[in-house]
Amino acid sequence: MKTTLKGITQTVVLMAAVIIFTIYGCKKVDNSAITYDKETIERAKANAANKIAAAGGVQEVFAVNKPMTVAWGDKNGSLVKPSSINSFRGGCTNYDLPVYTNLIQHTRAFQCSGGTGYRIQWEYEVSWNHVIVPINSLGVETIGTFRITDASYNMIIQENVTGIVTDLGVDPINTGNHIYNVKFQYGPVLPTSYINTTGNIVSLSASFASTCPDSYALWIVPASAYGFTANTGLLPCDRHERPIFQQPFVFNGHQIGISGYDPLNSCGSYNTSFIRPDLQEVNYSLDGGISWSVFTIPTAPTSNPIYSSGYIRYNDFINTPVLPIGTYNVVIRYRNWKYNGTPPNPLTIPLLNNACRNIGPFSINSPGELYASYTYEYYPNTVIN
Numbered sequence: 001m002k003t004t005l006k007g008i009t010q011t012v013v014l015m016a017a018v019i020i021f022t023i024y025g026c027k028k029v030d031n032s033a034i035t036y037d038k039e040t041i042e043r044a045k046a047n048a049a050n051k052i053a054a055a056g057g058v059q060e061v062f063a064v065n066k067p068m069t070v071a072w073g074d075k076n077g078s079l080v081k082p083s084s085i086n087s088f089r090g091g092c093t094n095y096d097l098p099v100y101t102n103l104i105q106h107t108r109a110f111q112c113s114g115g116t117g118y119r120i121q122w123e124y125e126v127s128w129n130h131v132i133v134p135i136n137s138l139g140v141e142t143i144g145t146f147r148i149t150d151a152s153y154n155m156i157i158q159e160n161v162t163g164i165v166t167d168l169g170v171d172p173i174n175t176g177n178h179i180y181n182v183k184f185q186y187g188p189v190l191p192t193s194y195i196n197t198t199g200n201i202v203s204l205s206a207s208f209a210s211t212c213p214d215s216y217a218l219w220i221v222p223a224s225a226y227g228f229t230a231n232t233g234l235l236p237c238d239r240h241e242r243p244i245f246q247q248p249f250v251f252n253g254h255q256i257g258i259s260g261y262d263p264l265n266s267c268g269s270y271n272t273s274f275i276r277p278d279l280q281e282v283n284y285s286l287d288g289g290i291s292w293s294v295f296t297i298p299t300a301p302t303s304n305p306i307y308s309s310g311y312i313r314y315n316d317f318i319n320t321p322v323l324p325i326g327t328y329n330v331v332i333r334y335r336n337w338k339y340n341g342t343p344p345n346p347l348t349i350p351l352l353n354n355a356c357r358n359i360g361p362f363s364i365n366s367p368g369e370l371y372a373s374y375t376y377e378y379y380p381n382t383v384i385n
Contacts, residue, residue, distance in 0.1 A: 040251060041300045044317050048244040048263045056119040056189055058261050059242035061107045061375045063335075063358060068101045068124070073207055073219030096212075098128035099174045101220060104181075105375055106204065107242070108195065118190050120146060122204050123183040124220070127171045130212045132180045134165050140217050144184030144206040151199030161186050163206065166378055169288055169329070181378055182208065236277035236338045237356040240375045243280055243312070243334055246299070246319065253385040256330060257299055257319030258282050260312050267314075277336035278343045279311045279350060281357075284320070288329040289376070295320055305346045311337070323384045330382040333374040 052058060073079050106122035122144065126132060135141045142163035148156040161184040171177040184206065194200065207217040241261035248256055260280065270276045283292040294310035299317035307318055337350040337357045350357070358373050 036298075036300055041317065043250045044246050044257065044259060044299050045264060047246055047250055048259045051244050052264075052266070055242075058267055059107050059121075061105050061240040061242050062238075063105050063240060063373070063375050064103050066103050068103050069221040070097055070101050071219050071221065073217050079219060096130070098126050098218070099171070099177060101126045101218075103204065118192065118195050119186065119188075120190060120202075121183065121185040122146070123181060124206060126180045126182065126208065127174050127177045128180065128210070128218075129174075129177045130210045131167075131178070132165050132182060132208050132210050134163060134209070136209045136211055140209040142182060142207065142209045142217075144182075144204070146184075146186065146202065146204050148190075148194050149201050149203070150197070151201075153201075156194060156200065157190070159186055163208075166380060168378060168380070182206065234274050236275050236336045237358050240334060240336050240358065241277060241280065241314070242375070243282055243332075245332055245377065245379065246317075247379075248382065248384055251319060253383070254322045255297075255320045255384075256284065256323070256382065257317065258284070258295055258312065258332065259299075259317045260314040262314040263317060265315055275338070276314065278339050278355075279306075279313060279337040279347070280334050281310050281337060282312055282318075282332065282334045283310055285331040285333075286323070286328040288380075289331040289333075292333070293320070297321060306349055309349055311347070311349065325384055328382045328384065330379040332377045332379070335374050 071079055102125045104123050104125045106120070108118040108120060132142065142165060144161045144163055145158065146161070147158035150156060164183045164185075166181040166183075168179040168181055171179045195202065205220045207219045209217050243261050244259040244263060246257035246259060248254065250257060267276075283294055285292050294308065295312075295318035296308045297319050298304075298307060299319045302313075302316050302318075304311070304313055304316055307316060312318055335357050337355050339350060339355045
């Protein structure tokens with residue numbers, strides 16, 4: 001066989017390219033496994049600090065998931081009978097109520113760094129065949145109301161808050177409906193005496209504006225909150241500390257991540273009465289909650305041996321692999337775990353026979369205990385570039 005100089009050159013170039021590609025490919029995989037980007041770590045820490053500061057402290061979430069009683073009301077919040085409404089628009093009928101309206105959770109911010117009160121947030125999940133909007137064409141708004149009364153029902157405070165409405169897409173069970181998440185947050189810090197005084201009652205309600213009928217809102221009969229008292233919510237399996245969602249900008253647009261609820265080790269005031277959880281079980285979904293995954297890559301070095309099974313500690317930083325370019329309806333779900341006694345060393349996956357977690361109240365629309373025991377957060381239209 002005759003071998004030409006051109007053939008030798010092409011062969012050498014090809015072999016060199018293969019070697020370079022192999023070295024680069026191996027180097028890329030090895031780097032992703034062992035190299036920690038200091039700039040990314042600093043962005044993740046700064047993002048966590050900003051979110052905790054904006055919330056007023058580490059957020060304690062109380063998963064409620066209770067069905068609420070609803071009725072029609074006018075734009076002033078007064079109840080009206082459907083039969084007395086002169087004109088329903090858009091094909092509404094007298095019985096045109098949501099399939100369910102659940103109080104999903106309420107949140108108080110634990111100010112563990114010398115704070116003097118709480119910030120309050122609460123949210124609902126609604127399955128309805130009409131569109132819930134922040135404000136409709138006649139100026140009717142989606143408004144949440146919370147009030148605090150003492151043991152004799154004397155008013156201490158009552159405030160209205162504008163709602164944040166997120167359309168979560170088609171209800172997979174009631175396909176003629178969409179599911180809406182409606183969140184309310186009261187900005188100022190409430191004194192601890194308002195919340196923790198025995199006998200004080202916190203009540204939550206809301207009215208939802210929709211495109212049908214224009215001039216009326218769906219009114220939720222007030223429900224007393226669960227957990228806002230001096231002697232409840234102290235045990236970690238009665239609540240969920242809120243981990244910190246890390247958006248794509250932290251990872252140069254290519255990934256998402258999560259941090260524990262106290263990633264900067266700022267909460268030294270947990271004590272024998274108010275007990276830390278040992279772990280949080282955290283999953284993410286890219287398709288609106290249909291399928292779930294765990295964060296498999298540590299953003300920063302960690303000695304946690306079970307992070308890749310979905311369990312993080314209060315100061316862990318974890319992220320996804322690089323995600324395909326696209327726009328995703330991201331959902332995060334999480335729940336606290338506490339081992340019975342001293343946590344094992346090394347950590348093992350907690351089970352109900354050696355640890356506790358919130359069993360969760362059953363939901364009218366999702367009776368499974370698995371759903372009810374988590375707290376959910378929604379980040380629709382998250383862009384990976």
